[in-house]
Amino acid sequence: MPRYGPLILHVDVDAFFASVEQLLIPALRNRPVIVGSGCIASCSYEARRFGLRAGMPLRRAMQLCPSAVMLRGQYQIYRCFAEHIWQVCRRYATGLETYLDEAYGDATGSGDLYSTTPLMLGRRLQQDVRDEVRLPVSVGLGANRMLAKIASSHGKPGGAVWIRPGQEEAFLDTMPVRSLPGVGHKTADVLNDMSIKTVRDLRALSRKSLRTIFGRRGEVLYERCRGRDVQATRPAAAPKTISRETTFRRPTDDPAKIHGMLHYLLERAMRAARQIGLLAGAVELTVRYDDWKQYDARRTLGEPTDDDGEVFHAAVALFRRLHHRRVALRHIGIVLSNFCAKGSRATLFDTDARARRDELYGTIDTIRDRWGHAAVVTGRSIELLGRIQQNDYGFVLRTPCLTK
Amino acid sequence: MKIEQIGDPIRMLAEFAGGSAEPKRFGWNGRSYEIDRVNARWLDRQPDGYCLHYTVQVGDETYYLHFSSVEVQWWLDQVAMDG
Numbered sequence: 001m002p003r004y005g006p007l008i009l010h011v012d013v014d015a016f017f018a019s020v021e022q023l024l025i026p027a028l029r030n031r032p033v034i035v036g037s038g039c040i041a042s043c044s045y046e047a048r049r050f051g052l053r054a055g056m057p058l059r060r061a062m063q064l065c066p067s068a069v070m071l072r073g074q075y076q077i078y079r080c081f082a083e084h085i086w087q088v089c090r091r092y093a094t095g096l097e098t099y100l101d102e103a104y105g106d107a108t109g110s111g112d113l114y115s116t117t118p119l120m121l122g123r124r125l126q127q128d129v130r131d132e133v134r135l136p137v138s139v140g141l142g143a144n145r146m147l148a149k150i151a152s153s154h155g156k157p158g159g160a161v162w163i164r165p166g167q168e169e170a171f172l173d174t175m176p177v178r179s180l181p182g183v184g185h186k187t188a189d190v191l192n193d194m195s196i197k198t199v200r201d202l203r204a205l206s207r208k209s210l211r212t213i214f215g216r217r218g219e220v221l222y223e224r225c226r227g228r229d230v231q232a233t234r235p236a237a238a239p240k241t242i243s244r245e246t247t248f249r250r251p252t253d254d255p256a257k258i259h260g261m262l263h264y265l266l267e268r269a270m271r272a273a274r275q276i277g278l279l280a281g282a283v284e285l286t287v288r289y290d291d292w293k294q295y296d297a298r299r300t301l302g303e304p305t306d307d308d309g310e311v312f313h314a315a316v317a318l319f320r321r322l323h324h325r326r327v328a329l330r331h332i333g334i335v336l337s338n339f340c341a342k343g344s345r346a347t348l349f350d351t352d353a354r355a356r357r358d359e360l361y362g363t364i365d366t367i368r369d370r371w372g373h374a375a376v377v378t379g380r381s382i383e384l385l386g387r388i389q390q391n392d393y394g395f396v397l398r399t400p401c402l403t404k
Numbered sequence: 405m406k407i408e409q410i411g412d413p414i415r416m417l418a419e420f421a422g423g424s425a426e427p428k429r430f431g432w433n434g435r436s437y438e439i440d441r442v443n444a445r446w447l448d449r450q451p452d453g454y455c456l457h458y459t460v461q462v463g464d465e466t467y468y469l470h471f472s473s474v475e476v477q478w479w480l481d482q483v484a485m486d487g
């Protein structure tokens with residue numbers, strides 16, 4: 001039995017994109033730096049002192065901090081740095097579940113392995129990242145995912161925090177209810193109306209009361225305010241959805257450009273699904289107009305498929321339904337869902353045609369794996385040629401982080 | 405901050421040792437640039453090889469360089485200048 005019991009690690013890169021930019025260009029160090037296009041994707045701690053936050057429109061950010069240096073972002077570079085950090089983390093935790101700027105892992109027993117306490121383990125990891133990658137990370141350690149995440153948030157920036165077994169409730173006591181995952185604005189408002197402000201206040205409510213107020217979510221809150229979370233890390237779990245979205249550089253009502261972008265986003269999502277052997281069972285489309293009005297619609301496909309053409313056909317039908325105003329479009333996105341594993345469903349008809357199509361997509365994907373997505377441009381994506389700049393990774397979109 | 409995209413192949417004097425490379429001096433547009441220091445380095449793994457990327461300091465200017473293992477060629481990607 002490990003000395004410190006189950007131990008989950010959460011690593012969060014502090015002000016990730018801005019920190020990378022400050023590392024790359026020394027002239028940016030100790031200066032307010034904003035990375036983003038349209039709104040802030042990341043900003044340095046120097047910028048945060050002026051009240052800047054992720055998600056804030058750039059115009060507002062420049063009003064608050066006119067001296068800030070604004071950069072569009074180089075997402076391929078950020079991905080390389082993230083991968084280097086996760087490599088370091090894998091020395092200390094197994095089953096790493098990684099996102100763009102944060103990761104969870106199971107560090108149970110690592111303290112015994114390195115003959116140290118979880119807190120020292122976290123500090124050692126931070127030091128390794130600082131020495132090898134030269135970026136600041138916050139580290140949280142606790143008996144479950146929720147505690148690890150809360151601990152790393154508590155330690156930001158640059159801290160390492162371990163919530164010791166048996167100390168969970170004491171640690172959470174004075175925290176506002178909003179700090180618990182799953183408590184958003186609406187839930188917090190309901191609780192605040194009942195004079196419940198801290199996690200300790202929330203703990204005073206019985207399981208039955210919470211269930212009455214919030215339904216099944218109340219049960220989860222009952223556990224979480226006691227520091228209990230049943231969610232384990234999910235290494236390489238099959239995704240429930242695959243999404244690709246982007247904001248146009250300039251709002252557009254050009255049908256060729258819109259259909260081209262729709263096809264491009266869809267073929268990128270479908271390629272990602274094929275890479276992990278999934279067939280899409282449903283497609284959802286979101287459009288946002290220039291006046292920020294947003295509409296979405298979803299369609300279940302006749303049968304799950306990994307054929308770009310079939311899903312594009314469904315997506316165009318959805319688009320015709322949603323695109324009913326004479327206002328330029330600002331943003332477009334697609335979501336694939338209802339996945340099933342390829343080979344799990346037998347096909348009676350057109351087996352030859354399917355085999356030929358599989359071979360075609362297999363070849364296209366192989367070429368793209370070897371030479372980059374831009375090596376082959378198919379279908380309506382051709383409409384984007386000459387309109388949007390390309391690099392090896394494909395068309396250079398305004399929000400490349402969202403196109404993965 | 406002004407960032408100028410370049411994308412030119414360059415001649416490089418570099419020290420290769422222990423699986424890594426240390427760029428020292430490069431030639432571009434008929435001029436030689438002595439590297440004061442390496443600011444950052446990162447590895448971009450690709451299906452058929454890898455690229456070693458660097459930002460280096462030459463005076464007040466920051467140069468983005470990379471070495472492509474497939475092309476066995478150094479490239480100057482962009483230059484960042486303050487102001």
